[in-house]
Amino acid sequence: MSKVPHVPEADPRTSGPASGTPGLVATQVRKLFGERAVVDGISLQVDPGEVLALVGGNGSGKTTLLRILTGAIDPDDGEVTWQGRSLDESDPWVRREVAVLLDDAETFPDLSVLEHVELLARAFGLDDARPHAQQVLDEVGLTRQAGQLPTSLSSGQRHRLGLASVLVRPAGLVVLDEPEQRLDDAGRTWLSERLRRLADDGAAIVLASHDEQLVEDVAHLVLELG
Numbered sequence: 001m002s003k004v005p006h007v008p009e010a011d012p013r014t015s016g017p018a019s020g021t022p023g024l025v026a027t028q029v030r031k032l033f034g035e036r037a038v039v040d041g042i043s044l045q046v047d048p049g050e051v052l053a054l055v056g057g058n059g060s061g062k063t064t065l066l067r068i069l070t071g072a073i074d075p076d077d078g079e080v081t082w083q084g085r086s087l088d089e090s091d092p093w094v095r096r097e098v099a100v101l102l103d104d105a106e107t108f109p110d111l112s113v114l115e116h117v118e119l120l121a122r123a124f125g126l127d128d129a130r131p132h133a134q135q136v137l138d139e140v141g142l143t144r145q146a147g148q149l150p151t152s153l154s155s156g157q158r159h160r161l162g163l164a165s166v167l168v169r170p171a172g173l174v175v176l177d178e179p180e181q182r183l184d185d186a187g188r189t190w191l192s193e194r195l196r197r198l199a200d201d202g203a204a205i206v207l208a209s210h211d212e213q214l215v216e217d218v219a220h221l222v223l224e225l226g
Ligand SMILES: Nc1ncnc2c1ncn2[C@@H]1O[C@H](COP(=O)(O)OP(=O)(O)OP(=O)(O)O)[C@@H](O)[C@H]1O
Pocket: 033, 034, 038, 056, 057, 058, 059, 060, 061, 062, 063, 064, 065
């Protein structure tokens, strides 16, 4: 396993976060499935404003590591903290801080696309939840589908709804598994630009990706697994 600073002039290991607040820190994280160490002694740090890309072949442990980094599963060894605090998804503060898109987002059968996004905006206490949700749907290209039920969306549109669910809410740490999946070329170009902007606005981002161009365009750090 290797860790390659992708943008040498902006090596965060030496520069640190602008605010002085440590972001996401994983120390010697290990996860076994049976006798196999799928994640084996990984240490990393991603500070506000930085993007870390996890790359590697199928089954190399990217999703497992992402799940550990969000607190969804516990490592067998090692520790993960966000701003110095242990990551535990049962902690409401952690759930406010961390926005996650690992699989297709779960949806309610009776709520429209717009109602889903608006519900999240309200849950996170945003003013003007409806116009904010409409603006995010416009951004992800789902304005025409706002009144549809999520089950009627195409697979790429469902993925865009998942991205909208992440973008509509405030978050310090954003964790995405293959955010480029099922997006067309224009969607991938938009995604690169949007993730860069999210980081510029101060989010720490960790993503797993098989899209070399996306990684090249957005990642400050690349961690190769496998
Ligand atoms: N709950 C589990 N029980 C047993 N094995 C598991 C479990 N979850 C994942 N694995 C195994 O761990 C390995 C890593 O899986 P993971 O999903 O993390 O890979 P990945 O790098 O995300 O792959 P892909 O690029 O295909 O999405 C795989 O061999 C997988 O079968």
